[in-house]
Amino acid sequence: MFLARRLLAAAGTLLAVSIVLFAGSEVLPGDAAAASLGTNATAEQTAAVRAELGLDRPLAVRYAEWVGNAVRGDLGDSIVERAPVTEIVAIPLADTALLTVLAALATIVLATAIGLAAGLRPGSRLDRVLSSGALVAVSVPQFVIAGLLVLLFSTVLGWFPAVSLIPAGGAPLDRPEILVLPVAALTIFAAAWASRLIRAIVIDADTAPNVEAARLAGLPESVVIRRHLLPATVGPAAQAFAWLASALFGGTAVVEQIFNYPGLSETLVSAVRHHDTPVLEGVGLLLAAIIIGSLVVADLVGLLANPKLRTA
Known part of the structure; x- marks a missing residue:
């Protein structure tokens, strides 16, 4: 019972951390799509990249997808290096x-x-x-x-x-x-x-x-x-x-x-x-x-x- 309670508490804590982490990364100054294109990118190009990366979707939807993939060991792909984060x-x-x-x-x-x-x-x-x-x-x-x-x-x-x-x-x-x-x-x-x-x-x-x-x-x-x-x-x-x-x-x-x-x-x-x-x-x-x-x-x-x- 002790181990089960501690594991349950740990899972809840990690879930809370993931929410704070995801929300905090979203409010950082700047834009990942614009950063990947450089300073000369147009608004249309930035919007296209945001759509390609799924950054134009609602925050809750993207968080649910991220957490679900993370549980399976998939942390997504780097926007800059276009490679799996785990690698x-x-x-x-x-x-x-x-x-x-x-x-x-x-x-x-x-x-x-x-x-x-x-x-x-x-x-x-x-x-x-x-x-x-x-x-x-x-x-x-x-x-x-x-x-x-x-x-x-x-x-x-x-x-x-x-x-x-x-x-x-x-x-x-x-x-x-x-x-x-x-x-x-x-x-x-x-x-x-x-x-x-x-x-x-x-x-x-x-x-x-x-x-x-x-x-x-x-x-x-x-x-x-x-x-x-x-x-x-x-x-x-x-x-x-x-x-x-x-x-x-x-x-x-x-x-x-x-x-x-x-x-x-x-x-x-x-x-x-x-x-x-x-x-x-x-x-x-x-x-x-x-x-x-x-x-x-x-x-x-x-x-x-x-x-x-x-x-x-």
């Missing part, structure tokens, strides 16, 4: 997914280490230093973090390229060094935020009755942490990381633009510039589906990792 976004989506996965893995490792180190010694000098550093990292905008990384590791040290250039016909993994700074920019902010949450989870778990009983029984601290404290943090931490993965996927746009990384943000910017509404709507719907799906997974992870919730 246009396939490679950028894979590149953005690669960036997100690498950042998520690095975030999990770094945030867990910092959160455990701070949470196991609350109030200590180490806790104050780590917590202050995390607070500063969360407070600094991502574009500032990215700029500082470029300044230090590209301009001053020359270790990594400032721009993520990919060979023609290649992929980001063909030049792994171009991934380092974008992944670092995403990881610093995400790990700082997540480490604060992990710290709070560890502190809360450290006062649980079973942990205190284990210490009173004389068990070594390493055994208490490994057998009693860490298992209690798995559920909340896993749920937090699952939610964070969705936030990372939706938050890569700034970093991709700064490093000129060939992900979905470049496709979105190009679609907005050329008023290519099918691409804009398709990318937006894909991102919404991925983020909402990640949140459903986060809820399921939290349920499976918490015995009390499973019993309920």
